[in-house]
Amino acid sequence: MKRDRVRPTGEPVYLLGGFQTDFARNFTREGKTLADLLRETVQGALQATSVTAEEVEVGHVGNFAAELFCGQGHLGGLLVEADPAFRGLPTSRHEAACASGSVAALAAMADIEAGRYDIAIVVGVEMMRNVPGTDAATKLGAAAWVPRETEGVAFPWPTLFSQVGDEYDRRYGTLKREHLVALAKSHFANAKRNPNAQTRKWDFGPDAFNVDSPENPVVAGRINKLDCSQVTDGGAAVILASERFAKQWAARRDLTLADVPRIAGWGHRTSRMALADKLDDSRSETHVFPHVRLSITDAFARSRIEDVRDVDLVECHDCFTTTAYMAIDHFGLTAPGESWKAIEAGTVMFGGTLPFNPSGGLMGLGHPVGASGVRMLLDAAHQVSGTAGAMQVKRARRAATLNIGGSTTTSVCFIVERATPLP
Numbered sequence: 001m002k003r004d005r006v007r008p009t010g011e012p013v014y015l016l017g018g019f020q021t022d023f024a025r026n027f028t029r030e031g032k033t034l035a036d037l038l039r040e041t042v043q044g045a046l047q048a049t050s051v052t053a054e055e056v057e058v059g060h061v062g063n064f065a066a067e068l069f070c071g072q073g074h075l076g077g078l079l080v081e082a083d084p085a086f087r088g089l090p091t092s093r094h095e096a097a098c099a100s101g102s103v104a105a106l107a108a109m110a111d112i113e114a115g116r117y118d119i120a121i122v123v124g125v126e127m128m129r130n131v132p133g134t135d136a137a138t139k140l141g142a143a144a145w146v147p148r149e150t151e152g153v154a155f156p157w158p159t160l161f162s163q164v165g166d167e168y169d170r171r172y173g174t175l176k177r178e179h180l181v182a183l184a185k186s187h188f189a190n191a192k193r194n195p196n197a198q199t200r201k202w203d204f205g206p207d208a209f210n211v212d213s214p215e216n217p218v219v220a221g222r223i224n225k226l227d228c229s230q231v232t233d234g235g236a237a238v239i240l241a242s243e244r245f246a247k248q249w250a251a252r253r254d255l256t257l258a259d260v261p262r263i264a265g266w267g268h269r270t271s272r273m274a275l276a277d278k279l280d281d282s283r284s285e286t287h288v289f290p291h292v293r294l295s296i297t298d299a300f301a302r303s304r305i306e307d308v309r310d311v312d313l314v315e316c317h318d319c320f321t322t323t324a325y326m327a328i329d330h331f332g333l334t335a336p337g338e339s340w341k342a343i344e345a346g347t348v349m350f351g352g353t354l355p356f357n358p359s360g361g362l363m364g365l366g367h368p369v370g371a372s373g374v375r376m377l378l379d380a381a382h383q384v385s386g387t388a389g390a391m392q393v394k395r396a397r398r399a400a401t402l403n404i405g406g407s408t409t410t411s412v413c414f415i416v417e418r419a420t421p422l423p
Contacts, residue, residue, distance in 0.1 A: 013109045014246035015261040015416060016051065017385075018238035018378045019044030023198040023366030027233045028130040034070045035078050038125050041235030042082035045121060049239045050253065053085035056239075057117035061093045062104035062124040063370035068139040070127055079123060097143035097405030098319065100124065101236070101373030102412035106268055108240050118245040124371030125235040136231050140369070143406045145273045155220050158228060160275050160407050161320040162221025167279055167288055168325065172337030177222075179340045180321035181209045184226050186349050187318055187357050191364025193350075193390035198230050198366035227321040229361075234368035236375035258419035261381040264398070265305075267298030267413040275407035286336050292411045293330045296402065299413040305398070308332045311415070312396040313354065313383055315376040317404045318361040327402055328356070350393075358383070358391045373403035373412060380416035397421045 019041060027037050038061075046053055061075045072078070076091035094104040101124030108120035128136055134154070141149075141156035150156045168175040188204070191197035208215040209226055216224045241249065246260050269291040271278050278289065287293045300307060308314075308331045316331075318324035328339035328348060342348050348356040359365050359379045362372060380399035382388040388396075398417040404410065 011113045011115065012243050013112050013263045014241045014243065015263060015377065015381045016239040016241055016246065016249055017045070017049040017381060018236065018374070019048045020196050020236040020375055020378055021234050022196050023230075023232050023234040023368065024196075024200070025233060026129045027127055034066055034072050034125065034127050035081060037127060037233065037235050038075070038078050038123060039082040041123055041125060041237045042079070042121065045123075045237035045239055046083070051119070051239050051249070053083040056086070056089065056119055056121050058108065058111050058120045059086065059089055059091040060104040060108045060120060060122045061091065062101035062122070062374060063093060063126060064095055064097055064100045065126070065139055065142060065369065068142060069130060069136075075125070096410045098317065098367070098369050099373055099403045099405030099410040099412050100370040101375070102401075102403040102414070103268075103373070103410070105238070105240070105374060105377060105414070106266065106412065109263060109266070112240060112242050118242040120240045121237060122240060122374055123235065123237040124368070124374035126368035126370040127233045128231050128368065129233045133231065149274055158220035158223040158320065161322045162223045163275060164288070164326060164407075165222045165322040168322070168337065171288065174337055174340055175325070176340065177211065179343045180227060180325060182343050183318070183321045183324045183348075184209060184363060187324070187361045187363040188226075189364075190350050190358050190391065191360025194360045194365055195389070197360045197364055198232055199360070199364050223320055223322070229319045229363045229367040232366035232368040234366055234371050234375075236371040236378055238374055238377050238381070259385075261384050261416050261418055263377075263414055264417045265299045265302030265415040267295035267302070268411070269295040269298070270410050271408065273406070273409055278407065287330055288326060288336070289330060289408045289411075292326070292402075292404065292408050295411040295413045296331055296400075299400070299415050303415040303417070305415070308354065308400070311354065311398050311400045313358055313393045314356045314400045314402065315359060315379050316356055316361065316402045317372070318357060318363050319367060319404075321363075323404070324356065324361070331400070331402070355393055358388070358393055373401070376401035376403055377414060377416065380414070384416055384418040386422045395422050
């Protein structure tokens with residue numbers, strides 16, 4: 001089967017809105033369980049969209065490691081417990097490491113495009129702050145190749161994504177610490193504007209981002225503490241709908257269909273499990289991760305847009321600063337290995353011509369693993385609807401998301417757009 005063929009999308013899928021919990025909360029300290037988190041997230045999404053539980057026809061849950069952190073599986077059953085009207089609702093749970101939420105959204109879209117259902121709820125949830133940090137690092141290592149990439153490694157993911165930085169240095173010789181620091185500072189600053197961000201109240205000393213700062217110890221290799229995303233409890237949910245339901249929903253809110261965000265295109269690629277194998281396979285390729293580039297260009301093709309310059313903002317998977325650096329050139333904003341140019345020019349900063357992570361991203365906002373892909377979709381919908389508050393990118397009509405799982409093993413890109421520009 002040819003893997004370079006991009007089939008057109010089916011029936012349009014509309015994004016009616018949704019809800020995100022406050023990522024600064026610690027649900028265990030509040031005496032709450034994963035079921036409480038899921039219920040709160042679902043009820044928030046129903047309330048925010050004025051969709052009733054009785055109208056929902058199918059549910060999809062994104063979650064990575066509830067079995068490891070909470071001893072809980074079968075999350076489709078927990079979704080049914082979120083509202084009495086959900087009894088009998090068809091549900092599924094989806095796992096793709098940090099891309100679990102996006103894969104759940106893809107499954108819901110497929111249901112709608114196939115005509116099986118007119119309205120779906122997609123929920124991403126994760127509780128990760130109920131164990132010590134070192135224990136969390138070990139459990140999160142399950143998304144790497146165990147034991148090949150994890151045996152004897154205290155912090156698997158900082159170690160692996162440090163190697164991504166090493167690869168950029170090896171190939172291009174252009175990766176500088178100052179550029180990674182600039183990305184970290186930008187994303188933490190953006191989080192200050194986000195009322196749901198885990199780090200919105202954090203304060204940093206003037207030298208906090210220095211490599212020798214007590215506030216910024218080395219975790220692994222070139223990765224320091226402030227190069228990392230946050231261990232987070234949180235949930236996010238979106239309501240997806242067919243054109244038929246979206247028209248009815250818009251009418252009862254005195255809107256037109258053109259006012260409702262839609263998912264214009266998507267890309268989804270899966271590569272080899274081990275980072276070393278990915279890097280070996282891509283030695284002769286233009287990009288470090290050609291499959292990530294393909295997931296992005298697939299989304300562009302399905303959206304019928306030329307390139308990233310047709311997008312107004314990007315919500316990307318900045319699990320580490322090296323990942324955010326990678327996303328810039330893989331979106332095509334610069335030539336491969338030249339992400340630094342967009343950083344130095346301020347292009348990807350808030351107020352730049354193509355802001356990356358106005359929400360604060362995984363670093364500033366927080367990274368409840370199974371929820372991050374859903375949260376990105378929700379933020380994209382807020383942006384193109386003009387309802388992003390202090391995070392709003394002016395006149396944003398089209399937003400891209402990039403969500404990855406593992407060492408980019410799974411990559412999913414969405415394009416969310418509004419039919420007409422905001423006034």
